[in-house]
Amino acid sequence: MKLTYFQGDPPNFGDELNATMWAELLPANFFDDDPSTLFVGIGSVIQHNYPKDAKKVVVGSGYGGYTKKPDVHDGTWEFHFVRGPQTTEALGLHPDLAVADAAILLRQTKLPAPAADIKVGFMPHYESIERGNWKAACDLAGITFIDPSRPPDQVIAQILGAELVITEAMHGAIVADALRTPWIGVKAMHHVHRFKWHDWAQALDIDYDPAFLFPSNLREAWALSTGRGGSGPRAMALCTSRPAAPFNTACLHMAARSLQRLARQNPSLSSDAATERATDRAMTAIDGLIARYVRKEAFA
Template sequence: MFWHVGIPNFGDDINPDFFERISGKRIRLTRRRDRLHFLGIGSILAKATGASTVLGSGFLVPSDSTPTMPRAVVALRGALSRAALSSADDTLLGDPLALADRLIARPARRRGIAYVPHCRNAERAKRLFADSIAVIDPRRPPLDVIADIAASEAVISQSLHGLIVADAFGVPNLWAAPHDGMKGRFKFDDYFSTLDRPKEAHAETAELMARPPMAAFSVGRFLHDKDRLAEALAQASVEGPRQ
């Protein structure tokens, strides 16, 4: 399986844990995208080759050129990625972490409101906001990050997968606007296309962290069949990349 490896980030690093749990098979990272492989969770669809089987990946930004068609598509993150890839209208949609509530049980213990910054913004967020709000560092082990989000009373998240996990567990959440290094909102809108309504971005400010507008928090309702998504991802993971 191929996934993004760089600055530690739970939304990328969760790939082996997630797919091993749903398939019962060992998942190994590959750099050889010229050989048959899976593309896993993340904004990595532009990395697809003719040897890729896509398991819920999406595009980071819309492409100016015609993207490479993967060998097979089991699921895509959202409708924007489906349109950009010119995939069939009946393609399964859903980020795999929309199934995060099937990875672990929601902890009984509740913490207060927490903030999940983007991984590149984690140190700055802790420095600026830790006195006002609990900061969940997305660079920590992925299952620990998921458990912390699930245990929160509410979540502000600049991280896409922070929002996805919060929605999966029914934790009210609010979107902190992406910073300049995050390349815009395409991946967010791609995910929002699978929900009953989009989320509104709020500027990441000290005021937001100290006095979050509770009326603006919401839980996105996933519009697609989670059982069907889970079954398709599990079956593909067991069978291996499409020949």
């Protein structure tokens, strides 16, 4: 079985959890890099573009709308649980498969020591690191910048140590919620990243109402207003030219004030009961996965 997940440039916190978390939860040598069976774990990675003949073993993934819907009834898909009810509805799966994002299972792993001296942290979506100017905005606001491209243990330590996490990155909220750090979700600058939030939130009975965060520069304002990525030649020419400089500076200060305003709002957190229930259901699914595949190999 081959561990399969999205690998971005720069690395993305939620996806990179696959490289560390499963090693603690599954037996040694569970993965052998055999591409005939793909382990589809954390992320919006239920997609149509896997090899047609490969078996796809889904463990806590979600459908994010990034690609067309795969035919999950073609006999090559095996579902243990998925991120939420929007995934089951979109793909025609049994509603009982909607448990939670697999990253909730960090609760069952050894965690790093909490980082010290963090009151409020902000984690942008990893694409906003290149497009936006969030480190400078956080510095102006007196808020800790949580970089989603850093190694997972460093990010987890910051989330554990924070009193509040404001996050554009969905896995900033998922991990904060799982580890019981209050969080505030902000509307993603690019619209394609919004569907999946509701999928996860519904699974945990969270009344999710994303907050507006002022863009940190003109490129993000372009992305927010046009629904595009903000990286095309026209956007780059308009947003990085010399005449744009004062507008970028104004955006930066508005973004910092927006972060400060959000830090005073009431945060979100799923109930202890919902989180414990989802964790238990996810671990039951993991036990079933191990019994199915380890036992099969032991008697092969």
